[in-house]
Amino acid sequence: MKNKKILIGLASLGLFSSFASLANLTPLQEKVWAAMKMEHRTEVDTARDRNRQPIQALEFIGLKDDMKVIEFAPGNGWYTKILAPVLKDNGELHLAYSEKWLADFDDLLKVDEISKAKKLPIELSWNRTESRYQLGDLSFGISDADMVLNIREYHNFNQEDKAKLNKATFDSLKPGGTYVIIDHSRRHMAPETHELRRREDAVKVILEVQAAGFILEKSSDMFYRPDDELGYEVGRKSVTGNTDRFTxxxxKPINIES
Incomplete structure (x- = not known):
């Protein structure tokens, strides 16, 4: 009966597109779905479920409920509200953010299902002139993480800080650990403009992350949006909530040459 209710709910939300996928819901996907239905999520949160597809996305990236996960720059906690309950019993969730901005999570961290998530203060500020994040000295203080999530934040850094972030991420992961980047797509080789500042060229991202020592394992087109022309700021009415994104x-290699 429990699985039947879950499947009916998923179908009604349009989160799965075929009977085959409904019939093969994994244990991880069941946990994600249960977290999505919890009371701490607001109507604003749930309104984004169809577009962000957390059930498919978290399964694809290889999340397990016993992982030590660093969520980098969690924003308003949209993913935190799902990740924390999934990882609560067997894993760990560390929120890497400015100490000032982490204070905004105090009320959320009082919720029982979120309470085991841990604050991980880092030197991070907002450069109003460049409309970008700015990193100070960066170390996560962790060297055995299983996964680092960078969801729709990679575009917010200049080249120097991207290199710094990628190195710190590499150092924080155990051998074989996973680094996930999801961001808004920019057409390949499109110039840097104010209109495109919150979009990334996936080819460039791959090269930058590989330069830090990582190996590209896989990518997904689950967020392909054919009606996004890739030329507009992601907050414009014509594309907001429906941007093309790469995953x-x-x-991190298991055998690392010294």
């Missing part, structure tokens, strides 16, 4: 999954 890249990198691995």
């Amino acid at each position: 890249l999954v990198f691995k």
Whole structure:
């Protein structure tokens, strides 16, 4: 009966597109679905479920409920509200953000299902002149993480800080650990403009992350949106909530040459 209710709910939300996928819901997907239905999620949160597809996305990237996960720059906690309950019993969730902005999570961290998530303060500020994040000295203080999530935030850094972020991520992961980047798509080789500042060229991202020592394991087109022309700022009415996004999954090599 429990699985039947879950499947009916998923179908009604349009989160799965075929009977085959409905019939093969994994244990991880069941946990994600249960977290999505919890009371701490607001109507604003649930309104984004169809577009962000957390059930498919978290399964694809290889999330397991016993992982030590660093969520980098969690924003308003949309993913935190799903990740924390999934990882609560067997894993760990570390929220890497400015200490000032982490204070905004105090009320959320009082919720029982979220309470085991841990604050991980880092030197991060907002450069109003460049409309970008700015990193100070960066170390996560962790060297055995299973996964680092960078969801729709990679575009917010200049080249120097991207290199710094990728190195710190590499150092924080155990051998074989996973680095996930999801971001808004920019047409390949399109110039840097204010209109495109919140979009990334996936080819460039791959090269930058590989330069830090990672291996590209897989990518997904689950967020392909054919009606996004890739030329407009992601907040414009014509594309907001329906941007084309790439999903890249990198691995830290198991055998690292010294």
